[in-house]
Amino acid sequence: MTAPAQSTTVSGAAPRTAPGNAADREVKRRRVLDILDAAGRDSLLLTTHTALTWYLDGSRVHISLAGDPIAALLVDREGDHLVTFNNEAGRIAAEELPQGVSLHTVPWHGPLHATAAALAGDGNPLFESAVTAELRAARQQLLPAEAARYAQLSADAAAAMTDVLYGATPETTEFELVAGLAARIVSVGAEPLVLLCNGSGRSDFRHPLATHAPLGRRAMAVVCARRDGLVANVTRWVAFDAGTRQELDAEARIAAVEADIFRATVPGARLNDVFAEIQTAYERHGFGADQWKQHHQGGPAGYAGRDPRVTADVTDTIVLNQPFTWNPSGPGVKIEDTVLLTEGGIQVLSLDDRWPAAEVDGRRRPLTLRP
Incomplete structure (x- = not known):
């Protein structure tokens, strides 16, 4: 696949002025x-x-x-x-x-x-x-100016993933990959709060801090970027072969779990009820009843990476214009984007049109990149 032109979006102006609206x-x-x-x-x-x-x-x-x-x-x-x-x-x-x-x-x-x-x-x-x-x-409901800032930050984070992962090779090390991501995030005036990467030799780890290991045949990268107080969260996968039948099947099933979570994320729903839906979605799509225990599932986003992480004890009521980052995962698979709940439903903010995608339940969802 031909590498796309790099994104050159740079938000804000110099010298800096207070962003407050x-x-x-x-x-x-x-x-x-x-x-x-x-x-x-x-x-x-x-x-x-x-x-x-x-x-x-x-x-x-x-x-x-x-x-x-x-x-x-x-x-x-x-x-x-x-x-x-x-x-x-x-x-x-x-x-x-x-x-x-x-x-x-x-x-x-x-x-x-x-x-x-x-x-x-x-x-x-x-x-x-x-x-x-x-x-x-x-702070649940984003106001107009901050919603616009959040959408731009999320797009910038997604573009950073595209720019860096299209240039990766099996010999690229995990540290080299996250160094490239850090540079892209900083170049758009944001701060890399979290940078994760696991190559094919470390795919069992759900929160993989980078090492000097090469990526090998397949890798995951995670970015949590903060600008103007808001935090955008994105996970992407890159692979250098066609993938196994089992991998492709698991990727499709984790996207189906996410689609079920999105359908449950509606105004008036309680977060603990969404959490219950997450638990059943894993079983429904073949990951087993206990898969939710292996990693946190995300939750509302905005001025914290998760505000808060959702559990069975979190009873907050969902409202319109509230941002979320859900991150269902299974063995060797994970899907994660920053989204906003609008009157038209879930709007994915961290999209880059250059990234390969498939339609899942009416919205574009990221596939594994094969550069």
């Missing part, structure tokens, strides 16, 4: 004030990456991808107050601060959260951990 931010503030009204409180302290990037509508409040946020935000009835360290304030003010948010500083060695909490009128704000479920519900 004023109309979307007004809605988010109203949602938080509703939480305060229900709790009978006057202020809320936000401290996690997920809550901060959602409420600030895409501001980058990290330095290390593995570290805690370098900011905390107090939302009260008078306004929004962002506290950061003195050595971060210049960048935050120039590139990340949405209009209408007051910026406060604390010494780089000072107490970030305590300083933010002290800004509350009574010095005793409601803490994020007390309203985890309420905040998750507040």
Whole structure:
């Protein structure tokens, strides 16, 4: 197969300006004030990456991808107050601060959260951990500007997969493959939060961190890319032969499991009911009743890789314009894309028209690439 022309999509502009959309931010503030009204409180302290990037509508409040946020935000009835360290304030003010948010500083060695909490009128704000479920519900439904940003990020992540995997060979190592993916993700202004790869010698691992092993005859690659706080998730497969009958059959059956999950993902359904459908779908399509126990199944997406991972105990109700990443898997097979539940049904966001696909239940689903 001839390699396609590389995608050159680059989102955003230089120098960077805060991505926050004023109309979307007004809605988010109203949602938080509703939480305060229900709790009978006057202020809320936000401290996690997920809550901060959602409420600030895409501001980058990290330095290390593995570290805690370098900011905390107090939302009260008078306004929004962002506290950061003195050595971060210049960048935050120039590139990340949405209009209408007051910026406060604390010494780089000072107490970030305590300083933010002290800004509350009574010095005793409601803490994020007390309203985890309420905040998750507040960010379920993507607003117009963030939905557009998410669609572009998802398309960029899918394009990165196409660009890199078309250039792979059996001799390419897993590290070389994920290095190429990292470069493509960074080149479009995103951050590679997760990069996974297993060549044919390591296909039993569902979360395969890369090694120096060559890909061999068949490989899986996974990317979780973050931009403006939103996280897109994509899995793709590449093979350098025609595939065995068993492999091709398993690929078709895992796509059928996914189609059943998509049909169950409708407004008003509860996530634990979708989880029950996942369990029966594995058995229905020949993977056995216990296959769901071998790997998590995904769930709502957006400002966290999964928000949350779905289990039998998660009873959230699905709403329109909510993003998802389901990732059913079996021995040697997995399928995963970032999607949005719209009035017309499931819309796959992480599509690249250059990638080979087959129609499954009325939508294009990725096949294994054979370059």
